[in-house]
Amino acid sequence: MMIEIELDGKKVGISEGSTVMHAAEKAGTYIPHFCYHKKLSIAANCRMCLVDIEKMPKPMPACATPVTQGMIVRTKTDKAIKAQQSVMEFLLINHPLDCPICDQGGECQLQDLAVGYGASASRYEEEKRVVAIKDIGPLISMQEMSRCIHCTRCIRFGQEIAGVMELGMSHRGEHAEIETFVGHTVDSELSGNMIDICPVGALTSKPFRYSARTWEMSRRKSVSPHDSTGANLIVQVKNNRVMRVVPFENEAVNECWISDRDRFSYEALNGDDRLTTPMIKQGGEWQAVEWQTALEYVANGLKQISAESGPASIGALVSPHSTLEELQLAVKLMQGLGSPNIDYRFRNAEFPVAEGVRYLGRSIASLSDLQSALVIGSNLRKDHPLFAQRIRQAVRKGCVVSVIASAEQNWAMPIGNSKILGAGQWVQALSAVAAAVAVEKGLAAPVTGVVDDTALAIARSLLTGDQKAILLGNAAAHHEHASGLLALAQWIADQTNSTVGYLTEAANTVGAQLVGALPTAKGLNAGEMLSGSLKAVLLLNTEPEFDSAAGVKAIAALGKAQMVVSFNPFKANMAFCDVVLPISPFTETSGTFVNAEGRAQGFHAVVKPLGETRPAWKVIRVLGNILGIPGFDYSSSQEILQGVPGLSSGETLQVAADRLSNRTATAVHLSGPAGEPVVADIYQLDGIVRRAPALQKTADAKSSETQEVAA
Numbered sequence: 001m002m003i004e005i006e007l008d009g010k011k012v013g014i015s016e017g018s019t020v021m022h023a024a025e026k027a028g029t030y031i032p033h034f035c036y037h038k039k040l041s042i043a044a045n046c047r048m049c050l051v052d053i054e055k056m057p058k059p060m061p062a063c064a065t066p067v068t069q070g071m072i073v074r075t076k077t078d079k080a081i082k083a084q085q086s087v088m089e090f091l092l093i094n095h096p097l098d099c100p101i102c103d104q105g106g107e108c109q110l111q112d113l114a115v116g117y118g119a120s121a122s123r124y125e126e127e128k129r130v131v132a133i134k135d136i137g138p139l140i141s142m143q144e145m146s147r148c149i150h151c152t153r154c155i156r157f158g159q160e161i162a163g164v165m166e167l168g169m170s171h172r173g174e175h176a177e178i179e180t181f182v183g184h185t186v187d188s189e190l191s192g193n194m195i196d197i198c199p200v201g202a203l204t205s206k207p208f209r210y211s212a213r214t215w216e217m218s219r220r221k222s223v224s225p226h227d228s229t230g231a232n233l234i235v236q237v238k239n240n241r242v243m244r245v246v247p248f249e250n251e252a253v254n255e256c257w258i259s260d261r262d263r264f265s266y267e268a269l270n271g272d273d274r275l276t277t278p279m280i281k282q283g284g285e286w287q288a289v290e291w292q293t294a295l296e297y298v299a300n301g302l303k304q305i306s307a308e309s310g311p312a313s314i315g316a317l318v319s320p321h322s323t324l325e326e327l328q329l330a331v332k333l334m335q336g337l338g339s340p341n342i343d344y345r346f347r348n349a350e351f352p353v354a355e356g357v358r359y360l361g362r363s364i365a366s367l368s369d370l371q372s373a374l375v376i377g378s379n380l381r382k383d384h385p386l387f388a389q390r391i392r393q394a395v396r397k398g399c400v401v402s403v404i405a406s407a408e409q410n411w412a413m414p415i416g417n418s419k420i421l422g423a424g425q426w427v428q429a430l431s432a433v434a435a436a437v438a439v440e441k442g443l444a445a446p447v448t449g450v451v452d453d454t455a456l457a458i459a460r461s462l463l464t465g466d467q468k469a470i471l472l473g474n475a476a477a478h479h480e481h482a483s484g485l486l487a488l489a490q491w492i493a494d495q496t497n498s499t500v501g502y503l504t505e506a507a508n509t510v511g512a513q514l515v516g517a518l519p520t521a522k523g524l525n526a527g528e529m530l531s532g533s534l535k536a537v538l539l540l541n542t543e544p545e546f547d548s549a550a551g552v553k554a555i556a557a558l559g560k561a562q563m564v565v566s567f568n569p570f571k572a573n574m575a576f577c578d579v580v581l582p583i584s585p586f587t588e589t590s591g592t593f594v595n596a597e598g599r600a601q602g603f604h605a606v607v608k609p610l611g612e613t614r615p616a617w618k619v620i621r622v623l624g625n626i627l628g629i630p631g632f633d634y635s636s637s638q639e640i641l642q643g644v645p646g647l648s649s650g651e652t653l654q655v656a657a658d659r660l661s662n663r664t665a666t667a668v669h670l671s672g673p674a675g676e677p678v679v680a681d682i683y684q685l686d687g688i689v690r691r692a693p694a695l696q697k698t699a700d701a702k703s704s705e706t707q708e709v710a711a
Contacts, residue, residue: 001015001016002014002015002016003015003016003067003068003069004069004070005020005023005067005068005069005070005071005072005073006070006071006072006073007020007023007024007027007029007073007075008027008029008073008074008075008076010027012026012027014026014067016067017066018066018067019042019062019063019064019065019066019067020051020053020060020062020063020065020067020071020073021033021036021049021062021063022067023067023073024062024073024075025038029075031049031051031062031075032048032049032084032113032116032117033046033048033049033062033063034046034048034091034109034110034113034149034151034199035048035063035151035152035153036049036063037153037156037197039161039255039256040153040156040157040160040161040197041156041160042063042064043151043152043156044061044063044064045150045151045152046087046091046149046150046151047061047087048084048087048088048091048113048117049061049062049063049084050062050080050083050084050087051065051073051074051075051080052073052074052075052077052079052080053065053071053072053073053074054071054072054073054074058083059079059080059083062075081117084117085117085118085119087117088113088114088117088118089118089119089122089123091110091149092114092118092122093122093124093128094128094129094146094174095110095128095146095147095149095200096128096144096146096147098144098147099111102144102147102201103201103204103205103208103209103210104147104198104200104201104204105201105213105214106213106214106215107214108199108200108201109199109200110149110199110200128146129146129174130146131145131146131148131177132145133145134179134180135185136180136184136185136186137185137186137187137191137697137698137699138206138207138694138695138697138698139186139191139192139205139206139207139260139264139694139695139698140186140191140192140194140195140203140204140205140206141203141204141205141206141209142179142202142203143204143209144201144202144204145177145178145179145202147200147201147202148177148178148200148202149199149200149202150169150176150178151198151199152169152178153194153197153198153199154167154178154194154197154198154203155167155168155169155178157193157194157197158186158188158194160396161190161193161257161389161392161393162188162189162190162191162193162389162412163188163381163388163389163392163411163412163413164187164188164412166180166184166186166187166188166191167179167180167186167194168180168181178202185699187698187699187700188260188412189259189260189261189381189382189385189682189700190257190259190260190385190386190389191260192205192258192259192260192263192264193247193257193258196246196247196256205244205263205264206694207264207267207693207694208243208244211243211244212236212238212243212244214236216238217236217237217238217243217244218236218237218238219234219235219236219237220234220235220236220237220604220606221233221234221235221248221603221604222234222235222586222587222603222604222606223507223586223593223601223602223603224258224261224262224507224593225321225507225585225586225593225686225688226259226261226262226265226321226506226507226685226686226688226689227259227261227383227384227385227386227505227506227507227685228360228384228503228504228505228506228507228509228510228595228596229253229254229259229364229384229386229387229595229596230253230254230507230593230594230595230596230599230601231247231253231254231257231258231259231262231386232247232248232249232250232253232254232601233245233246233247233248233258233262234246234247234248235266235587235606237606237607240607240608241270241607242266242269242270242587242606242607244266245258245262245263245264245265245266246258246263247262251365252363252364252365252599253364253365253595253599253601254386257386257389258386259385259386260385260695260698261385261682261683261685261689261695264692264694264695265688265689265692265695266587266692267691267692267693267694267695268570268687268688268689268690268691268692269569269585269587269610269688271691271693273570273571273691274569274570274571274582274610274611274613275568275569275570275571275572275580275582275613276582276610276611276612276613277289277582277611277612278290278291278293278294278295278579278580278581278582278612279294279579279580280293280294280297280578280579281577281578281579286574286580291612291614291619291622294579294581295581295619295622295623295626296626297579298563298565298579298581298623299623299626299627301536301562301563301578301579302314302337302536302563302627303627305535305536305562305563306337306338308535309535311337311338311339312338312339312340312341312522312523312524313534313535313536314334314337314339314341314534314535314536314537314538315334315339315341315342315343315524315529315534315536315537315538316330316333316334316339316341316342316343316537316538316539316540317342317343317344317346317526317529317530317537317538317539317540317542317544317548318330318342318343318344318512318517318540318541318542319344319346319506319540319541319542319547319686320344320505320506320507320508320509320511320512321506321507321508321541321542321686322508322512322540322541322616323508323511323586323589323591323592323593323616323617323637324508324511324514324515324591324592324593324594324600324641324644325590325591325592325617325637325640325641325644326540326541326591326616326617326620327344327508327511327512327515327517327540328515328640328641328643328644329617329620329621329624329632329634329640330342330517330538330540330620331515331516331517332624332629332631332632333538333620333623333624333627333629336624336627336629336630336631336632337627337629339523340519340520340521340522340523340524341519341523341524341529341534342517342518342519342523343517343518343519343523343524343525343526343529344509344512344517344518344526345518345525345526346526346530346542346544346547346548346549347474347478347505347547347548347549347677347678347679347680348477348478348482348525348526348527348549349478349479349480349482349527349549349674349675349677349678350479350480350481350482350483351519351525351526351527352482352483352664352666354513354516354518355661355663355664355665356659356660356661356662356663357510357513357514357598357646357655357659357660357661358477358501358502358504358509358510358513358661358662359501359502359504359510359596359597359598359655359660359662360471360501360502360503360504360596360597360598361469361471361499361500361501361502361662362469362499362501362597363597364387364390364595364596364597364599365390366467367387367390367391367394367469368390368391368393368394369394369397369467370391370394370399370467370468370469371394371398371399371400371464371465371466371467371468372399372400372401372402372461372462372464372465372467372468372469372498373391373394373399373400373401373402373468373469373470373471374402374403374404374433374458374461374462374469374470374471374492374498375401375402375403375404375405375471375473375503376403376404376405376426376430376470376471376472376473376476376485376489377404377405377406377423377426377472377473377474377475377476377477377479377485377677378405378471378472378473378474378475378476378503379405379409379473379475379679380409380411380473380503381409381410381411381412382409382681382682382700383473383474383503383505383679383682384503385682387503387596388411388412388413391413392411392412392413395413395414400416400417400461400464401413401414401415401416402415402416402417402418402457402458402461402462403415403417403418403419403420404418404419404421404426404429404430405418405419405420405475406420406421406422406423406475406676407420408420416457416461417454417457417458417461418454419454419455419458422676423475423479423480423674423675423676423677424673424674424675426476426479426481426485426674427481427484427485427488427670427671427674428449428450428670429455430485430488430489430492431445431447431448431449431488431670432449432450432451432452432455433449433455433458433459433462433488433492434446434447434449434488434491434492434495434668435447435448435449435450435451435455436449436451436455436456436458436459436460437459437462437463437492437495437496438495439451439456439459440456440459440460440463441463441495443495446488446491446668447488447668447669447670448670459492459496462492462496462498463496466497468496468497468498468499469498469499469500469501470489470492470493470498470499470500470501471500471501471502471503472485472486472489472500472501472502472503473502473503474503474505474677474679474680475676475677475679476502476677477502477504477505477677478549478677478678478679479674479677480671480674480675480677481671481674483664483666484666484668484669484670484671486500486662486664486666487664487666487667487668487669488668490662490663490664491668500662501596501662502596502662503596504596505680505685506685506686507593507595508593508594509596510594510595510596510598510655510660511592511593511594511600514594514644514645514646514647514655514659515644526548527549527550530544530548530549530550530553530554530557530558531550531557532556532557532558532559532560532561534561535561535562535563536561536562536563536564536565537558537561537563537564537565538565538567539564539565539566539567539568539573539577540567540616541567541568541569541583541616541687542568542687543568543572543573543687544558544573545573546684546687546690547680547686548678549678551678555575555576558573558576559575559576561576563578563579564576564577564578564579565577565578565579565580565581566579566580566581567581567583567616567619567620568580568581568582568583568687569582569583569584569585569613569687569688570687570691572687581619582610582611582612582613582614583613583614583615583616583619584605584609584613584614584615584616585688586603587605587606587607588605588606588607588608588609588610588613588615589605589609589615589616589617589637590602590603590604590605590615590636590637590638591603591615591617591637592637592641592653594655598654598655598660599652599653599654599655600647600652600653600654600655601652601653602641602653615637617634617637617640621634646659681700681701681704682700682701682704683695683696683698683700683701683704684701684704
C-alpha cells in the first residue's frame with residue numbers, strides 16, 4: 001500500500017512501513033547519517049539524521065521514524081539543523097585530530113559532515129578518550145579505535161550479512177568499545193566489507209595502511225577473477241601499481257559487497273613471484289630470451305612433435321580463470337594444430353560428454369528470495385561467499401536450507417535438514433530424497449531409495465513454496481558420479497517445480513564451456529592428459545600441482561613430455577617446464593568473464609603490463625601467426641569476443657538462453673562406490689590468491705594447511 005508524505009515541500013509516494021530516510025532517498029534528498037546503511041537493520045544510535053516533523057515536539061531520527069499518511073517533514077529548518085549540529089558536537093568531543101594521517105581522509109563521512117555541521121572550535125578542553133590497540137588478524141587494523149563513533153555498522157554487518165557476530169560493544173557510556181572478545185580474531189570471509197562501511201577511520205585495511213591517499217589514486221572498474229560470482233570491482237591505482245581493491249555496486253551480482261578473496265588478493269600482483277620475461281630451459285639452466293625467440297622455439301617444437309608423433313600427442317590444459325578471449329584463441333590454436341586435446345576440468349573425476357553449458361539455473365539475485373534450497377557437495381560459505389550471503393538473507397526471510405555433504409560445516413546460517421555422509425553415498429542419499437518426493441506425490445520413484453525422516457523433510461521443503469533450487473557444488477561437479485547426481489537432481493527438480501544448477505567453481509567455468517574448451521570425441525580429457533601420455537603440453541594460467549586432482553603426481557607426469565610450455569603471470573611450473581611465458585593477470589589485460597548465471601562481464605586493463613609481460617590473447621595470437629594457422633589476425637580482445645558463438649547482447653551481454661542447460665540424457669540409476677572429490681580451499685583456488693601474503697595468514701588458510709599436514 002502506498003502513502004503520500006510531504007518532504008521539504010515536495011509530495012513523495014512511498015510504501016507503507018517505510019521510514020522517513022527511505023522517502024528522502026526516493027526523493028533525492030540527502031539527510032546526514034552515520035549508523036544508517038541501506039543493507040543493515042536500523043540502529044538509530046548516531047542521531048545525526050534528526051529532522052523536523054510537524055506536530056512532533058522535538059526532532060526525530062529519519063532512519064527510525066515510520067512514515068504516516070499526510071506526514072510533513074522538513075530537513076532544512078533551524079530546528080533540524082541545530083539538532084544535527086549538536087549531535088556533531090557530541091561526536092567530535094572525543095574524536096582525535098588526526099585527519100592528516102588518517103587512511104580514511106578524503107573518503108570519511110565524519111570529515112565530510114563536520115564541514116557542514118561542525119563548529120570551527122570545540123568548547124571542550126578535557127583530554128580526549130583513548131582506546132587500547134587491538135590485533136584482530138591480518139586483514140583489518142584496529143590501531144585507531146579512538147576514532148570510533150559507535151555507529152555499530154561493523155557489528156550489524158557481522159550478524160546480518162556475514163552471519164557471524166565477531167565484533168560487539170563492551171562497557172557503557174564513554175568507556176564503550178567495539179572489540180572482539182577474549183582475544184579472538186575476525187575470521188569471516190567477508191570481513192573486509194567492515195572497512196568499507198566504517199564511516200570513520202576506525203577500521204582500516206592492514207595491507208593498504210599508509211600506502212597512498214585516496215585522491216592520489218585512479219579508480220578503474222574490473223571484475224573478480226576468482227569464484228563464479230563475477231563480483232564487480234573498483235581497482236585503485238597509483239604509479240601503475242594496484243594499491244587497493246574495493247566493491248563496485250551492482251545489485252544484480254554482488255550488491256555492494258565483495259569477499260576478502262576479491263579484496264586482498266591484489267598483493268600477489270606486485271609480489272616477488274611475478275614472471276616478467278620469457279625464459280627457456282637450456283641444459284637444465286633457465287635463460288631469459290626475447291619474445292620472438294621464445295615463441296619461435298615453442299612453434300618449432302610443436303611442429304616437430306606433431307610431425308614425429310602426430311597432432312594428437314599435443315594437448316592444452318586451460319584454466320577456467322582465464323578470460324573468454326584467451327580460451328577462445330586456445331581452442332582455435334589446438335584446432336589449427338589438429339589436436340583434439342584441450343580441457344579446463346582439472347579437478348573432475350568424471351568427464352561426461354558436453355550436453356549443454358552448465359550454469360546456476362537461475363539469476364544470482366534470485367538466491368536472496370529462495371524459499372527452499374537443497375545444496376549438494378558444497379562448502380557454500382567458503383566456496384562461494386557471496387552466494388552464501390544471499391542465501392543467508394533468504395534464510396532470514398524463512399528459507400529452509402537442506403544439505404548433503406561429507407562433513408559438518410559452519411555456514412553461519414541455520415540449516416533445516418542435513419545428510420552428512422561420505423561422497424560415495426551421495427547418490428544413495430539423493431535417491432532417498434527422490435523416493436520421498438515420489439511418496440509425497442504418489443509417483444513411481446526413478447530408483448530404489450530408503451525413505452528416512454531426513455529425506456522426507458527435504459522432499460517436503462522442496463514441495464513447498466514457489467522459489468526453490470537444487471544447487472550442485474564444486475564437490476558434486478568433481479564427483480566420480482557427477483552425471484548421476486545431476487540426473488537425480490533434475491528428476492527431483494522436475495517433480496518439485498524447482499530449478500537445478502551448478503554453483504560453478506571459477507570465474508569463467510561457464511565461459512570455458514561456451515567456447516568449447518573440451519576434448520572432442522577422440523580427445524584426451526584433463527585426467528588423461530595429466531597421466532603423462534602427451535609429448536607436448538601447453539599450460540594456460542594453471543599450475544597442475546595445485547589446480548588438479550592429480551596433485552603432486554602431475555609434476556612427474558608432465559615431466560615425461562618432450563616439451564611443456566607454461567603461460568603464467570608467475571614463476572610457476574618451472575620444475576618440469578621447458579618454456580615459461582609471462583602473461584598478464586586480469587589487471588593488465590582486457591577480457592571477459594562469464595559468471596555462474598551466464599552474465600558476460602567485460603573489463604579493461606587497469607595498469608600497464610609488468611616488465612615484458614604480455615596479455616595471453618596476444619601471445620597466443622602471435623604463436624598462431626608463427627605456426628601459420630589462419631584466422632589469427634586480431635587487433636583487440638573485442639574482435640575475438642565477436643567470434644564467440646552463443647553470446648546475445650541485450651541490456652548486458654549474456655549467454656544465449658538456448659546454450660544454457662542443466663538437463664542431461666544420463667539415465668537415473670544407483671552408482672557404485674566413489675572417493676572424496678578434490679575441491680580447492682578458499683585461499684588455494686587460483687595462483688593469485690595462493691600468493692597473497694595477508695590471505696595466507698588468515699585462520700582459513702592456516703586451517704587448510706593443518707588439514708593438508710594431517711592428510
